[in-house]
Amino acid sequence: MEWITLLVTSLIALGAAGLAVILVKQRSRREAQLRDVQSAYASLRDTRSQVELLSGRHAALTTRFEEVQGDNLRKAEWLDNLEKENEWFRQELEKRPRVTRRTYKILTLGISGTGKTALTLKWANPLTDLGALAGTKIDRYQRTVSLVTGKEAMTEHVFEIGDWGGEYIVDAHQELVMDEVHGLLLVVDLAGRDATRVEPERIQQQLRDFQAEVLKFFFGPRTVASCKTVVLFINKSDVLSGTPAEVEREARSLYKQLIDDLEKHDAQLNVHVLVGSATSGHSIHHLFSHFVERILPSTAYDAQLLQRMRADSAAGPR
Numbered sequence: 219m220e221w222i223t224l225l226v227t228s229l230i231a232l233g234a235a236g237l238a239v240i241l242v243k244q245r246s247r248r249e250a251q252l253r254d255v256q257s258a259y260a261s262l263r264d265t266r267s268q269v270e271l272l273s274g275r276h277a278a279l280t281t282r283f284e285e286v287q288g289d290n291l292r293k294a295e296w297l298d299n300l301e302k303e304n305e306w307f308r309q310e311l312e313k314r315p316r317v318t319r320r321t322y323k324i325l326t327l328g329i330s331g332t333g334k335t336a337l338t339l340k341w342a343n344p345l346t347d348l349g350a351l352a353g354t355k356i357d358r359y360q361r362t363v364s365l366v367t368g369k370e371a372m373t374e375h376v377f378e379i380g381d382w383g384g385e386y387i388v389d390a391h392q393e394l395v396m397d398e399v400h401g402l403l404l405v406v407d408l409a410g411r412d413a414t415r416v417e418p419e420r421i422q423q424q425l426r427d428f429q430a431e432v433l434k435f436f437f438g439p440r441t442v443a444s445c446k447t448v449v450l451f452i453n454k455s456d457v458l459s460g461t462p463a464e465v466e467r468e469a470r471s472l473y474k475q476l477i478d479d480l481e482k483h484d485a486q487l488n489v490h491v492l493v494g495s496a497t498s499g500h501s502i503h504h505l506f507s508h509f510v511e512r513i514l515p516s517t518a519y520d521a522q523l524l525q526r527m528r529a530d531s532a533a534g535p536r
């Protein structure tokens with residue numbers, strides 16, 4: 219009996235030990251499973267925050283894309299309008315008459331310092347403040363004289379004044395020989411730079427410089443063919459005193475020899491004498507009117523020019 223009890227006890231102990239082993243194994247498996255679940259949960263959390271980050275970026279990109287698309291649409295619309303505007307301008311331009319330019323050339327001649335540049339500037343713009351003038355080599359000034367509308371084309375008539383410095387009179391002569399010149403402005407003066415009274419020596423020098431033989435040299439066949447007028451402008455009338463008529467008389471008498479020599483060419487070249495002053499403006503408008511009358515064809519007058527010419531002749535001598 220005793221061995222039976224021993225056997226049963228042993229069997230129970232064995233069973234309990236086996237059960238304990240099984241329980242330990244099960245526990246460690248559950249712990250491993252729990253770790254797996256925890257790590258899977260952590261990686262799920264990571265993935266979720268990445269998804270949130272990416273969907274945030276996606277939303278920002280979508281907004282930017284929509285902005286760019288909107289911009290593109292506005293630009294396309296703007297380009298479209300620009301093209302329509304261009305087309306409108308092109309059609310308007312086609313409707314307008316073409317503008318052609320007719321240029322009439324006027325050259326200045328005279329020794330240095332007689333006031334050629336001062337006269338040209340005053341003439342181009344009467345409001346010019348002369349200030350300090352430096353000697354010139356060559357300057358060219360253009361002034362639109364009239365704009366005439368024809369059936370198919372518009373013609374702009376322009377005076378181009380070639381202002382040659384006195385030191386470059388040889389080059390001025392060269393241009394006279396080579397080019398078609400429509401008017402000549404010979405400028406002499408009664409006194410030098412900054413003078414306040416007549417300088418007879420200076421006048422004598424100019425009479426020698428433009429004596430009859432020299433004038434022939436200037437008025438060659440080309441000039442005679444194209445030049446419509448030669449204006450002798452006796453400048454710096456402001457250094458003379460007296461009434462306008464007295465000033466005119468005295469200036470003309472001082473340059474009598476030159477006036478007589480020039481008038482010998484009057485049959486081929488229209489010669490016109492003016493006494494005036496670039497500083498005071500005396501006779502400047504006559505200079506302009508005279509060149510317009512002699513050079514511009516009658517078909518080249520526009521309403522504005524006609525009005526100006528009428529006003530100039532009504533104003534009379536200044």
Ligand SMILES: Nc1nc2c(ncn2[C@@H]2O[C@H](COP(=O)(O)OP(=O)(O)OP(=O)(O)O)[C@@H](O)[C@H]2O)c(=O)[nH]1
Nearest residue numbers: 330331332333334335336353354383384495496497
């Ligand atoms: N008193 C007086 N001085 C004048 C008159 N016109 C010009 N001047 C002066 O004369 C000087 C010469 O004038 P410019 O116009 O430079 O003479 P220019 O003939 O062009 O001289 P170059 O270019 O060297 O040939 C300047 O000091 C002018 O202020 C005028 O009508 N009266």
Ligand SMILES: [Mg+2]
Nearest residue numbers: 335353354383
């Ligand atoms: Mg000059």
